[in-house]
Amino acid sequence: MNVTFLNEYINLVVLGICLCLGYVIKNSLDFISNKYIPLIMLVIGTLINILVNISNFSATVVLGGMISGLASTGMYEALRSFIKGKEKEE
Template sequence: MDLTFLNDYVVLVIVGICLCIGYVLKNSFPSLDNKYIPLIMAVLGVVLNVWIVKDISPDVLLAGMFSGLASTGFHQLFVSLINKEDK
């Protein structure tokens, strides 16, 4: 299954913003359960993409959700790389 078409739906500005906000949420609110952070990032990604594009369509919604969720994946990648270097 070829998933390269998803590259068209990554908005780097949204990934960066969601990555930073997710990091702040994770470190500033220890009572916030980690299972809610991807949901928050997906919703935030949609809101940001609708704001940037100023339109609502399935493509805009997918790009926002995909970019928001990609930020959580990047965070996990960074954490695993940092932990690997510490060992």
């Protein structure tokens, strides 16, 4: 299954904001379970993308926010795995 067409919907600003917020939630807010972080990032990503694109609101804007928010959780896991791999080599 090829999902590369979803790349055109990713907003890098939203992705970066969600990545930072997700990091803070995961490492600082112990009362929030890890299983809820993707849902929180989906909602935050959607809201930020709607606010950024308020003048031309459409379903594409909503989809872009959702994908960017969820992509931030995947990017966090990829970066975490990369950093842990580098630590083991040293």
